[in-house]
Amino acid sequence: MSAEESEIEHERKGKGKVLQAIFGCGRVGYAVAKELKARGIEVVIVDTDEKKIELLKEEDFIAFVGDMSDPEVITKVISEGEPETVFILSNSSKVNKKAVKNVKETLPQTRLVVRAIEPADKEDLKELGVDVVLSIRDITARAAIESLENVEALRKAKELTVMIAEIKEKRKEKGKGKLGIVVHDSPDSDAIASALALKQIARHVDVSADILYRGEIGHHVNRAFVNILGIEMRRIEREDELKDYDKLALIDATVPGANNLLPPEGNVDIIIDHHVPNNKVKVYADFFNVRTDNGATSTIMTRYLQELDIPVDKVLATALLQGIRTDTSSFKRETHPSDFFAAAFLHEKADKDLLEQIETPPMSTEMLNVVGDAIVHKKIKGSYLITNVGAVANRDAIPQAADYLLNLEGITTAIVIGLCEEMICVSGRSKDIRVNIGDAFVSAFGEIGSAGGHATMAAAQLSLGIFRGIKDKDTLMQLAEDAVTKRFLSVMKEEKE
Numbered sequence: 074m075s076a077e078e079s080e081i082e083h084e085r086k087g088k089g090k091v092l093q094a095i096f097g098c099g100r101v102g103y104a105v106a107k108e109l110k111a112r113g114i115e116v117v118i119v120d121t122d123e124k125k126i127e128l129l130k131e132e133d134f135i136a137f138v139g140d141m142s143d144p145e146v147i148t149k150v151i152s153e154g155e156p157e158t159v160f161i162l163s164n165s166s167k168v169n170k171k172a173v174k175n176v177k178e179t180l181p182q183t184r185l186v187v188r189a190i191e192p193a194d195k196e197d198l199k200e201l202g203v204d205v206v207l208s209i210r211d212i213t214a215r216a217a218i219e220s221l222e223n224v225e226a227l228r229k230a231k232e233l234t235v236m237i238a239e240i241k242e243k244r245k246e247k248g249k250g251k252l253g254i255v256v257h258d259s260p261d262s263d264a265i266a267s268a269l270a271l272k273q274i275a276r277h278v279d280v281s282a283d284i285l286y287r288g289e290i291g292h293h294v295n296r297a298f299v300n301i302l303g304i305e306m307r308r309i310e311r312e313d314e315l316k317d318y319d320k321l322a323l324i325d326a327t328v329p330g331a332n333n334l335l336p337p338e339g340n341v342d343i344i345i346d347h348h349v350p351n352n353k354v355k356v357y358a359d360f361f362n363v364r365t366d367n368g369a370t371s372t373i374m375t376r377y378l379q380e381l382d383i384p385v386d387k388v389l390a391t392a393l394l395q396g397i398r399t400d401t402s403s404f405k406r407e408t409h410p411s412d413f414f415a416a417a418f419l420h421e422k423a424d425k426d427l428l429e430q431i432e433t434p435p436m437s438t439e440m441l442n443v444v445g446d447a448i449v450h451k452k453i454k455g456s457y458l459i460t461n462v463g464a465v466a467n468r469d470a471i472p473q474a475a476d477y478l479l480n481l482e483g484i485t486t487a488i489v490i491g492l493c494e495e496m497i498c499v500s501g502r503s504k505d506i507r508v509n510i511g512d513a514f515v516s517a518f519g520e521i522g523s524a525g526g527h528a529t530m531a532a533a534q535l536s537l538g539i540f541r542g543i544k545d546k547d548t549l550m551q552l553a554e555d556a557v558t559k560r561f562l563s564v565m566k567e568e569k570e
Contacts, residue, residue: 092114092115092116092117092153092154092155092156092157093109093114093115093116093117093156093157093158093159093160094116094117094118094119094150094156094158094159094160095116095117095118095119095159095160095162096119096120096141096146096159096160096161096162096163096172097119097120097141097161097162097163097164097168097169097188098118098119098120098122098125098129098136098162099162099163099164101162101188101207101209102118102120102160102162105160105162106118106129106134110134115135115154116134116135117135117136117150117153117156118134118135118136118137119136119137119138119139119141119146119149119150120136120138120139121138121139121140121141122138123138126138135153137149141161141163141168141171141172142168142171142172142175143175144175144178144179146175147175147176147179147180148179151179151180155180155183156180156183157183157184158183158184158185158186159176159180159183159184159185159186160186160187161173161176161185161186161187161188162187162188162207163188164188164190165190166189166190166191166194169187169188169190169194169198170194170197170198170201173185173187173198173201173202173203174201177201177202184204184205185202185203185204185205186203186204186205186207187203187205187206187207188207188209189206189207189208194206195208223380226376226377226380227380229362229377230376230377230380230381231380231381232360233274233343233360233362233377234274234277234278234381236320236342236343236359236360237252237274237275237278237280237320237343238278238279238280239320240252240275240280240319240320241278241279241280250280250281250319251280251281251282251283251317251318251319252271252272252275252280252281252282252283252318252319252320252321252322253282253283253285253315253317253318253320253321253322254268254271254272254282254283254284254285254322254324255285255286255321255322255323255324255326255333255334255335256268256284256285256286256324256325256326256333257286257325257326257332257333258286258287258288258289258332258333258334258468259288259289259290259292259295259332259468259469260286260290260295260306260325261292261295261325261396261399261400262294262295262298262392262395262396262399262431263325263369263370263371263396263397263399263400264324264325264326264370264396265284265295265298265299265304265306265392265396266371266374266389266392266393266395266396267324267325267345267369267370267371267373267374267393267396268284268306268324268325269284269304269389269392269393270371270374270375270377270378270389270392270393271322271324271343271345271374272284273378273383273385273389274377274378274381274383277381277383283305283306283307283318284304284305284306284307285306285307285308285309285315285334286306286307286308286309286333286334287308287309287310287333287334288468289466289467289468289469290306290469292467292469292470292472292473293437293440294399294431294432295469297430297431298392298395298431301427301430301431302388302391302392302427302431303388304388304392309334310334312334312335312336315334315335320342320343321335321339321340321341321342321343322341322342322343322344322345323335323341323343323344323345323346323358324345324346324370325345325346325347325348325370326344326346326348327344327346327348327356327363327525328356328523329341329356331523331534332523332532332534341356341357341358342358342359342360343358343359343360344356344358344360344361344362344363345360345362345363345370345373345374346362346363346364346370347363347364347365347367347368347369347370347372347373347400348363348365348511348525348526348527366409366411367409367411367412368397368400368401368404368406368407368408368409368411368412369396369397369399369400369401369412370396370400371392371393371394371396371397371400371415372397372409372411372412372415374393375393375397375415375418375419376411376415379418385419385422386422387422387423387424388424390419390422390423390424391419391423391424391427391428391431393415393419394416394419394420394423394428395428395431395432397412397415397416397419398416402529404416406527406529406530407527407528407529437467439466439467439470440467440470440473443462443465443467443470443471443473443474443491444470444473444474444477446460446462446463447460447462447474447477447478447489448460448478450462451478452558453483453484454562456483456484456485456486456505457484457485457486457487457488457562457565458478458481458484458486458487458488459487459488459490459554459557459558459561460474460478460487460488460489460490461489461490461491461550461551461553461554462474462489462490462491463491463492463546463547463550464491464492464493464546464550465491465492465493465498468491468493468498470491471489471490471491471493471498471499471500472489472500472502472530472532474489474500475487475488475489475500475501475502476502478502479502479503479504485503485504485505486501486502486503486504486505486508486510487501487502487503488500488501488557488558488561489501490550490553490554490557492546492549492550492553493534495536495537495541496534496535496536496537497522497534497535497536497537497553497557498532498533498534498535499514499518499524499532499533499534499535499557500530500531500532501513501514501526501530501531501532501533501561502529502530503528503529503530504529508528508565509527509528510526510527510528510529510530510531511525511526511527511528511530511531513531513561513564513565514526514531514532514533514561516564517533517557517560517561517563517564518533518535518557518560521535521536521538522534522535522536535553535557537549
């Protein structure tokens with residue numbers, strides 16, 4: 074064969090195929106080779122063991138005997154085509170590092186995945202420009218934990234379906250047989266989407282369910298969310314209406330009666346949430362799953378649907394994806410790997426056009442007025458902004474105003490206070506990494522009302538108490554603002570000290 078023919082042959086071998094190379098085919102190398110082959114990727118294997126190479130050839134692998142620390146080995150590999158990635162997986166730290174240097178000299182653009190043998194290898198290999206350093210012990214530990222989490226998720230999902238399925242027996246006895254899914258009084262997209270997912274799980278075991286709320290869906294994005302996706306919800310005002318249901322679930326909330334229509338210390342069968350629970354309140358439920366390692370309750374519900382292999386249609390996928398994006402502020406706040414995994418699963422099924430419609434609805438005149446009042450009445454203490462917006466018909470306007478004010482220059486924490494019927498509502502937002510505003514709200518207001526939240530966002534509802542008899546709303550709000558400000562700043566001072 075002439076030099077020109079040889080060049081053409083080499084070019085032909087390298088085109089039109091994805092090629093990976095594995096140096097060192099012990100148990101780890103063989104497992105990687107099998108997985109790559111199963112994915113339709115061609116593999117070239119180099120090992121010093123002649124018998125092993127013969128067995129690999131019998132399995133239709135391209136394999137040859139060679140010392141991976143010898144630069145000539147790379148020439149043999151290239152004869153099969155230039156590999157996208159070289160896996161260097163021997164059990165010798167010295168040999169692996171020598172092979173890295175050889176590959177870097179001959180194939181500087183090729184990705185390198187290298188096994189670390191000694192603890193010091195991690196830093197050494199990174200300095201050599203290795204793309205991925207594999208520590209088998211770390212991988213084994215992570216795999217064990219992930220397997221345990223998968224088993225636990227499936228167990229909880231099955232436990233949930235068994236509990237819901239019990240309603241069918243009551244249907245035979247009483248003729249009702251329905252599940253009531255309660256969300257908080259002014260539900261956001263995470264709460265509504267999670268409730269919709271639970272309704273789908275109930276349907277899967279032949280149980281009908283209603284999504285229940287008290288109050289108003291006030292936030293313009295949440296109203297658009299419900300209207301565009303056509304989500305059916307039942308608005309109820311009286312506790313006796315809950316008697317229509319054989320079992321009750323509380324979703325995206327932990328405490329019955331705290332900003333939801335359930336009676337305090339009422340009988341709740343199911344509680345699913347991702348918020349940090351208030352330790353001062355004793356909560357009981359037959360099924361209790363609060364996962365603070367998830368950025369949204371929609372993430373938990375997506376995992377249930379996956380584990381139970383329940384179909385997720387376009388509307389449900391769009392709802393759950395919006396729920397995750399909302400509660401994680403588009404993956405910028407309190408986000409965990411589980412949220413990304415759930416979002417990736419939902420993204421393929423969701424309707425992107427509907428998502429865009431939900432996220433860009435027009436702002437109402439009422440909302441604009443509340444933001445205006447918040448700006449007019451603002452008081453700034455250092456990097457804290459505290460304001461009151463007076464009486465509001467739409468309580469969702471209060472957290473929206475807090476979101477808006479946090480964008481002001483020099484402000485790290487915004488607190489907005491408003492009067493919602495017979496309740497003082499307080500919303501907080503913070504971008505100060507030294508402070509967990511959710512914990513601060515619990516410390517400041519937990520004893521005089523209900524409070525909770527995350528590191529960057531929090532809410533509290535406070536009874537009017539002794540202020541109930543005050544008729545003048547301006548006086549009432551000034552007293553409330555003074556009390557809230559004093560309590561909050563006192564807690565923040567203690568935290569910083």
